[in-house]
Amino acid sequence: MTGTANHGHSLPLTDTEILRIRNDFPILEQLVNEQPLVYLDSGATSQNPLSVMEAEQEYYEQRNSAVHRGAHTLAVAATDVFEDARSTVAAFIGADDNELVWTQNATAGLNLIAYSFGNASVGKVCDAAKKFAVGPGDEVLVTEMEHHANLIPWQELCRRTGATLRFIPIYDDGTLDMAAAATLITERTKVLAFTHVSNVTGVINPVAELVALAHAVGALVVLDACQSAPHLPLDVKALDVDFAVFSGHKMLAPTGIGGVYGRAALLDAMPPFLTGGSMITTVTMEEAGYLPAPQRFEAGTQPISQAAALAAACNYLSETGMARIHAWEAELGKRLVKGLEGIEGIRVLGPPAGVPRAGLAAFEVAGVHAHDVGQFLDAAGIAVRVGHHCAQPLHRRLGLNSSTRASTYLYNTTAEVDAFLAAVAGVRAYFGVEGASL
């Protein structure tokens, strides 16, 4: 060990390691349309390793019970699993245990935050909650590259409260216009919500610069870490964001589990969104007191086995090494972009080869609609995403209404990327549009 902590210099995974990793993912070993499956849709949802499925099964075989409720042995065991999972996942993103709230997914997490801000903005609220209130004259700022999950909850918050929604534009290469950001972030800005990594262009946003601008005017920062938590070493404390959200199913875990990180002092002061059982102290017929975070935001029976599975997924990722995973995917991303740029009639969305990006690439094929591209690739056993990838404004900005996206993860090989590139090279000939231009 040289002891270097700079993940920019971590060695990527090797082919031998990836072959070993692939053995942990039984789903990858199948034929699709008589071809070996090439799964390049992890940006939408990732696959689960055996250890994750075993964690879920073990929970149901040995400990299934209600958490935080019973006095019996199984209930204690289940509570232990649930809270140990919280510690593991919190540590994985650099948070303290009481700073991680379970949600169904990132979308639910962003809604939790936006609705809690909304609850702080109307009716009688205590002084501590006032810092979350927005109203007429206040601005909520997002970016033009957001997934709908980090746009519509803010549109709705502004509609309910009278605050104004504004957005930071992007350049043609998909990167954020930081000069515009500097002028758009003002004393009126109460919330800045943006994605860490774009799910379409693979752009990695300058979090530190944006946080500095926002904090200088006292705005709260909400980070959509959906495409970063699974793929790079994430430390919410080092990034100094106020809130962050992520989805388990994009990071080797099952569906139905995700999380919200919030600074402890903020979470404890924020009004709850969902209310009911398990989040209260004293309840009378007239009113109720609320537990501190995270329980205050976890009304009702929680996704316990899913939490256990997500913890197992984080352990799997940590043992493999997030810095090495990131380095590997950066190589795959570079290979994807270079390869695609070399094919006639293909336009890659986002920065050109050579600029750092996540291990994914969305592209346009001249004369062929994304849906047809995806169908053609599927016949070759290659799974990609087609459509607007829940980012209509971004596509519109780039002059498109859909694209095809290949997204990689730690289990993808260079051979798979090459197979994908070879298949893409045949698309335009198949559809008879070799003459068409972009």
Next chain:
Amino acid sequence: MSALDSLYQQIILEESKTRRGGDLRDDQLDGQHLPANVGQCHQLNPVCGDEITLRIETAEDEVSGIHWAGDGCSISMASASILSDMVVGLNRAEVAALIANFREVMRSRGKLVADEEILGDAAALSGVSKFPARVKCAMLAWVAAEDALNQTR
């Protein structure tokens, strides 16, 4: 023929470029203040963004014209083109029967064989029924036509 080739038959690839009837002008897209013999419908598949605005003109009981503007995959565009070539001159009952037959074939998951006597060139789209995710693409123009025609008097 591979499943892919049965989906993308030559006639479909050609029709998707010919786009017969695809001449609705931008200033006609809003479909406001149409006379009673004209109906117009906008259909969008939010999953993939396929989109069509289709106008039907009638004279007495018959379809006398069809015009559309759209953007989408080859299946949706070819389907609109083929439809446009088929419906002019048919009466309401004939159009309804045609659409019903096409819909039944599309929803059959590959079990029904299209009758070329009834469906003409649209029979070439029967390969779509084996791809449930694409049925919506093929149906887009037909659903729009059904709705547009129902608006006319």
